Amino acid sequence: MRETRTSRERAASRLSRLAAVLALGVSALLSSSGPAHAADPQPVDIPDYQAALDAVKSTAVRHSVCRFLSVPLPEAGSEGPQTIPEKADPCDGIPAFTLKDPLAVSEITPGFVAGTSPPVATEAVKLSHLVSSLSVAVGNRQATVMLAPTQGGGWHLSGVREGDSDAAFAGKAGPGSLVFAEPQIRGWYLLKVLTVEPLNDQARQGLDGRSSVSLSDYQKLVKTRYADKLPGSEYDIKGMSSGYSATAEGPSSPAPLLVGGSCAALLLAGSDFLVRRRRRGTTG
Template sequence: MRATARLATGALIGGTVLMGGTAALAAGPPSDEAAAAKAAASPAALQRLGAFFVHLDQHRRGQLVDQAVPKAAAQAKAPRLEGSVQRVHSLNPAFVKGDGGAPVATFAYMAVGAVSASGQHATVWLTRTGAGWQVMNVISGSEEAVYPARAQGGTVFTEPQIHAWYRLKDGRVTALNGTAASSVGRSGVTVAAYRRLVRSRYADKLPGTAYQRSGKLGGYSPATGTGDPAPDRGPAPALLALGAGGAVTAAGVALVRRRRQGGC
């Protein structure tokens, strides 16, 4: 297992959006992908992407990344979108809770990859606002845009607490990255077995539990779902209380460290 640093800008959304809770967005018609792509390609969004790539350079040089980026510097990064818009699904707290008929995962946000003139990669996250879509976050790397494209007739979803990606198909949950393989094995598990697994991890951390109210947001391991706090994940533990409302707003650019096995 190796530590991978990722940068995020904008709002790091808490469990309600990422975990498909009561405030999660409902998936819309296919035209939503086109509308989200148009929003991601807007001049304002591309300017934000360019500034993000400048911040990436600054971070890698060990410089502060909370200062404003000159418009010319952002434009020099010549950011462009890469690939098609993907629907990102996330583990459903109602499934963990055991609500009858609850799907394993629910729609969380749209994502599309981006690349700079110097070869840096990022992913743009978009959420619906009224009748349209807007950029809610930009994060380094491409997994949110790459993994959902591997559905192959099933549904790809993430268990963000442990940064695992799975495919749900024909009644089985199978691993798409190394962290997920550590969780469900290389051959995967049945939906019923996966529910028992995530219930053992998160049943006492759902909305309204003493764990959530106490503000305890410790780390998880793929094997057990519990463990000591993981300081290398930075703000990521804000995702751990399934379905928890609210958002953690990043000032400028926040460093998010993720442990990850395997990869895109």
């Protein structure tokens, strides 16, 4: 009897250790192996992280933010372009500000949407871009810098957006979880291993009001929404859409697009700086 109990205890101990190892493995899959801070974990591995840090601290990015903040938000119903004030120093008259360390923003992948990739974290989402918000509001305004990956390595400015909601959502990720976006509906979600939870109203609507769904069920939802609108589809070829992966920011564009709110865009075009209003679709 004593030997039987000892054998059972050893078996239970081995099972307990195995469960702990598996749990750690899943957590490691969703957690960062890259740069992190003890009080502010960065759960997604960011390649060339130092280059991203250098970018948000660069003079060029700082000047772009200053230009953005130099133009007041367009009033409701206003039309036509607004010219950015011409100043030798774009930051002249702008209160001092700093940008927070960049955070990763992941998005659902075309393969996941098409149903050709399995419903697992490593196949469902991928790193899309980085966001860095102001550490403090400037003139009662917040702004978020968006960085896109540069071909060959590194990061470059792709736009500046009014507000800091993107960075706020991206910062909700933690050990064992990651945040991703469904940009077509501006939905933000938290992925915990194989469970998807909504972080905003758009995401809740995207889950048909449910508080959580399995990653497999979420795949079925986005497949229904977008599978027939992927690049190369009839929907795309006929020009009814710019393709599933296209967004208004256009991270591959050679000139940064600075977005102010949901329907005003600040475009950098050579030496001419204009603010133009534009409508954003929600179907990608």
